[in-house]
Amino acid sequence: MDPNADLLGVVPAGTTGQPSAVDAVTDALARQDAAAETERKLVKKLLEEYKAARDFDKEARVGYVRDRSYANGSAEKRWASSANLIASFIDVLVSFLYSKNPDVGARPAAKVVAPKPLAAPTLPGMPPLGAALAPQVPAVPGGGGVSIAPPANAGGVLPLPGLAPPVPGMPAAPPEQSQEQSDSTALAETLELVISRLWKDARLKKTGKKLVRSALTVGVGWFKGLMFSESKKDSQIEKSIHDLKAKLDHIQALQTKIAENADPSCDYETQQAELEQAMAGAQKKLMKIVRQGMTIDFVRAEDMQVSLDVADTEDYLDAGWNSNDLYITKDTLRERFTRLTEDDEKKATTYYQRKPAGDSQASEPADKSGEGQFTKSHQGSMMGGDKPVAFVKVVELWDKRDGMVKTMVDGVDRWAVEPYPPPQASTRFYPYFRVAFYETDGSRHPQSLAERLYKLQDEYSAARSSGRLTRERSVPGNIVNSGQVSPADLRKITDSVHMENIPITLTNPEFPLQNAIIAKPVPKVDPGLFDTTSISRDMEVISGVQEAQQGSVQVEKTAREASIEQSGFSARTNANRDCLEDLLTELAQYTAETGIQEITPEFAARIAGAAAFWPHGMDVQDLLTLVEVDIQGGTTGKPNAENERSAWATILPMLQKLMMTIRQIQATDPALADALINLLRETLRRMDDRLDIDLFIPQGPAPMPMLPPSAPPPGIGEPNPGQGSAMPLPPAESMTA
Secondary structure: OOOOHHHHOOOOOOOOOOOOHHHHHHHHHHHHHHHHHHHHHHHHHHHHHHHHHHHHOHHHHHHHHHHHHHHOOHHHOOOOOOOOHHHHHHHHHHHHHOOOOOOEEEEEOOOOOOOOOOOOOOOOOOOOOOOOOOOOOOOOOOOOOOOOOOOOOOOOOOOOOOOOOOOOOOOOOOOOOOHHHHHHHHHHHHHHHHHHHHHHHOOHHHHHHHHHHHHHHHOOEEEEEEEEEEEOOOHHHHHHHHHHHHHHHHHHHHHHHOOOOOOOOOOHHHHHHHHHHHHHHHHHHHHHOEEEEEEEEEEOHHHEEEOOOOOOHHHHHHOOEEEEEEEEEHHHHHHHOOOOOHHHHHHOOOEEEEOOOOOOOOOOOOOOOOOOOEEOOOOOEOOOOOOOOOEEEEEEEEEOOOOEEEEEEOOOOOEEEEEEOOOOOOOOOOOEEEEOOEOOOOOOOOEOHHHHHHHHHHHHHHHHHHHHHHHHHOOOOEEEOOOOOOHHHHHHHHOOOOOOOOOOOOOOOOOOHHHHEEEOOOOOOOHHHHOOHHHHHHHHHHHOOOHHHHOOOOOOOOHHHHHHHHHHHHHHHHHHHHHHHHHHHHHHHHHHHHHHHHOOHHHHHHHHOOOOOOOOOOOHHHHHHHEEEEEOOOOOOOOOHHHHHHHHHHHHHHHHHHHHHHHHHOOOOHHHHHHHHHHHHHHHHHOOOOOOHHHOOOOOOOOOOOOOOOOOOOOOOOOOOOOOOOOOOOOHHHHHO
């Protein structure tokens, strides 16, 4: 052993000290194995919890298949005659509930305002309050040596220092708006424009119609909204890059093949350099195109899952986790999720897309497993044949318990993407939005319109089918004595046409012809047995859709009956629209919270103009203290032109009259003017009108009343009681200023 080893800092083999490089690598591998094992346990536990929730809600997903079969008419193939009233009701309600995007309404948050100081009354002959305490102004030269008292205030309040004395008859100037109030107003106006533009670019109307249709068909509608800021992928640029890469790979393959015997006539290196430069330029151009905005994606009801810690899916915002399924082709799994390996791809459970219901399939729903559009069996897959397209199920799970987003693949015991926090903070955490129109107490899942109507639809189809078969069997005919009529003559009778003379010869000429051929008895049909009026009326009562909304009137109604039906339809649709507007209000708030973090001020200025106020990166809680965001009620449905014209004819005269009255008294009695404005606003609210009064009532200072030229304003140029000489009349230029 070297005695100088300790001095040199060398640790001999077999002695204690710092670990060697081999030990360090071994420890690192052990830690990696331990981390991988921990990850597998976490993924396995979460997948088991997810599958347990899916099994619990299996019956609801089977019901979705039944409801869709009635909505698309595939459940009625066993009937001889069918009219799909359920689909008609759904189409009518969708058109009335969501015909356009809602109008976003944002306003400064409500604040407690300090009370205004009360004006002290004055008595005749008594100086205004504070006049005795007013400081005396030194005498003006040439003014007789008397002091000049400040003019009396109309309200008996001393003027504030630094402000011009008020003129009697002219209201005091309103206090200047604080910076916070000004910012809140500007932010509210900017938010209205930005949110509306984001929704339009995200095609909210298209998703909204699918959302309402899903809620009516299967009971619930879901969509997912996310704010983003990323490079826009231009298809032409991507195609050029792909072509350049293919050419470059081809040249590199050729270089490998001819490495031993190069062809001097082919300058492969120059071509490779040119292609690399072209690729670099295309990549640079691609990265310059940046897009900001919002995505609003519809999610099928069977692809959503709410954790079992809430008894009602309506309380999904309080659930421990929510997830949605996404099916992608199996050959693109590793391209989408680079963290996965080839072994992981083999472990992934394979799914196949189910062929849609066709006329050749049975009337009963084919899916009894509740798996939805995709199934683990390749029988009856979309492509058919020996090589159906294989899919894998990706589960994106938002876990509120630890505030992380977790991505898994069914059958794989690793994270497809390492868990990450939500890209933007929000008060609701979940980016999922749910609407349902027919909630039932004590049920985890809501009812659908198809579920409420399908038995009546069967009864309606049965009555119509029985009537059709009875009519077909009631066709007139003849009964012929085959022993008296030859087959040739019988064929003449069968093939005869209108008003044709048919010569026949009976086998027994003495046998009476009326006894050889008689008319077939036709059963007497009772139309009441096949009347569907009561069934249609019941379906209209349940759905709220009347004949007028369907575009046909079978029974003439009086004006009062039509008005009652229209009122009933409005009440039913207003209840459904209220559910939809609650959802859109939540979406507006969510868009404001996430947009203020992701949308840049430059992008907001391009939408709202140069004067836009956009505090990028503001804390969500601070945003909520500045503005209140919602939508204007009733703006999603189809406009009722007749009712709107009638309401406007009632409002317009009242508005015109009060506008003039308010403007006239604003100069003399501002308090009364404010009271009249509030009265008009409350009247319109009770009439359920969305008119914005502030757009029609002038908001500027009231004009000063015109006085005759010979009569100066009181209090100017006249001595005040108990004081010295009068104040001289100021020049006309100063009064104008």
